[in-house]
Amino acid sequence: MSDKVSYRNLIVVLGDQLNINAAAFDEFDPLHDAVWMAEVEEESTHVWSSQSRIAMFLSAMRHFAESIQAQKWKLIYQKLDDVSSLPSLAECLTKTLQACRPQKIIMTAPGDWRVLRAIQGVARQESIQLEIQPDRHFYCSVREFKQHMTGRKSLRLEYFYREMRRRHGVLMNDEEPLAGRWNFDSENRRALSASTVAGIPTPSQFEPDEITREVLRLVASRFATHPGSIKNFAWPVTREQALDALRKFIDERLANFGPYQDAMWPDKVWLFHSHLSASLNLKLLDPREVVGAAEQAYRCGKASLASVEGFIRQILGWREYVRGIYWTQMPDYLDRNELEACLPLPTFYWTGETEMTCLRDALKQTLNYGYAHHIQRLMITSLYTLLLGIDPRAVHAWYLSVYVDAVEWAELPNTLGMSQFADGGLMASKPYIASGQYINRMSPYCKTCPYDPKRRTGDNACPMTVLYWDFLLRHESKLSQNQRMIMQLRNVKRLSETERVDIRAAAESIRRRLTPMTQ
Ligand code: FAD
Ligand code: SF4
Secondary structure: OOOOOOOOEEEEOOOOOOOOOOHHHOOOOOOOOEEEEEOOOHHHHOOOOOHHHHHHHHHHHHHHHHHHHHOOOEEEEEOOOOOOOOOOHHHHHHHHHHHHOOOEEEEEOOOOHHHHHHHHHHHHHHOOEEEEEOOOOOOOOHHHHHHHHOOOOOOOHHHHHHHHHHHHOOOEEOOEEHHHOOOOHHHOOOOOOHHHHHOOOOOOOOOOOHHHHHHHHHHHHHOOOOOOOOOOOOOOOOHHHHHHHHHHHHHHOHHHHOOOOOOOOOOOOOOOOOOOHHHHHOOOOOHHHHHHHHHHHHHOOOOOHHHHHHHHHHHHHHHHHHHHHHHHHOOHHHHOOOOOOOEOOEHHHHOOOOOOHHHHHHHHHHHHHOOOOHHHHHHHHHHHHHHHOEOHHHHHHHHHHHOOOOOHHHHHHHHHHHHOOOOOOOOOOOOOOOOHHHHHHHOOHHHHOOOEOOOOOOOOEOHHHHHHHHHHHHOHHHHOOOHHHHHHHHHHHOOOHHHHHHHHHHHHHHHHHOOEOOO
């Protein structure tokens, strides 16, 4: 890293801001300005990041840096393995500012509250102006999201999503949604069959090039004790590769995305999902080009409206919605714990070693690939932590560690709000809870499991089912205020006193058997 010269503006680019068209570059003058990027230890250790997540960020950053250098722009880049490398963004930026005293730091708004505060602190301490440009990557600005919130007693994705469809003219026929419907959820809940699974096209896989191979070697030596594996690393790490993955998804999988988006199948990692979340979150892809390509596929008859709407809802709806929640609720959001859950995360979340087939499959695949699809995250791994009563901050730290797409603005509301109900219903109108019977409907996992999803007591009672009933019993009084819980609570009222005692005892025995993580 050579930074002994003086610059006019220093353009700070973070690991999840790899877009040359970002607002921070609008006024870039190659004669007087420089780009600053840094790989720092802290970003891999503030949560115990998996090897695949670390490799994803480092490789994509190094490829982006290469494209900056190819334009002959000045670049100050700290590599993690530089001899003089500093451990945190704040320390590294301070050193550069002291060496080259730019008039101004310019950056696109960071995605993370923690990083924003760190960079503001450095600029203040060094008395250098910090200009934060809006992040144009997103459809909805934080200000627009605040306007959407104004005057509403409660937030609901559906209303936000409709507003976004109207405002951006997506799947619309003037003021009306195409085919007169906003929502095709009821058509998008099919389970898979063996013959459908056999026909799933192979996903895009990108052979690591020399830059990625160097990163993989670095991660293997420096982060050897971190969770997960990089053996299967084949993620897109450049814009060109991400565009390639998008094209292949639209051509080969989108038509079946909707119907099978909730389904699961043992040892099948990719199914009909897009696997584009990391490319989007690192800003290798613009959400408008992803949504536009999906809408175009419908308009030219490649995919049904139901499937395309199901996909677009995830990006134009959920992705924008969780970002709005994050930036309007932080920093207090991190401490929300509505259900007062306080148990430590079970050790097997870092190894996948459990006899529960559904959890083992979702955890092993997470650790081996840095990926699990939404329902595996929501209705298996985080369902179990919710039902057990694990401290939401420990659950949050795990989700932020293990996935290649993990960035706090996307991860935290999904984990704390949607999956753990720790925000008391801000994000989701009721807790996402289900017994093993739901997993049995959506997958064949239970067929090879030692437990029986129908049983809530007894030796082979399914832990998901036991804990589902125990959850309803433990939170009966709090949840009874929630209209949407009436049906589930009605079933609890039918339980005899003996059944209640047996369920509670079975749940306690599951909790006693867990080994806490002491990392
Ligand atoms: P697809 O199923 O193909 O969906 C298409 C795209 O829609 C995704 O690429 C993603 O960009 C977007 N999307 C879908 N659902 C959501 C959602 N609920 N919130 C935000 N965007 C969504 N997503 C992240 O990008 N980063 C995270 O750190 C993250 N953590 C999560 C933690 C939990 C507990 C849960 C329940 C969900 C989390 N998600 C996160 C949302 C979702 O699970 C992933 O975006 C999705 O599984 C990524 O796989 P995919 O690209 O194949 O998505
Ligand atoms: Fe999971 Fe229960 Fe089915 Fe086993 S029986 S796979 S634990 S839901």
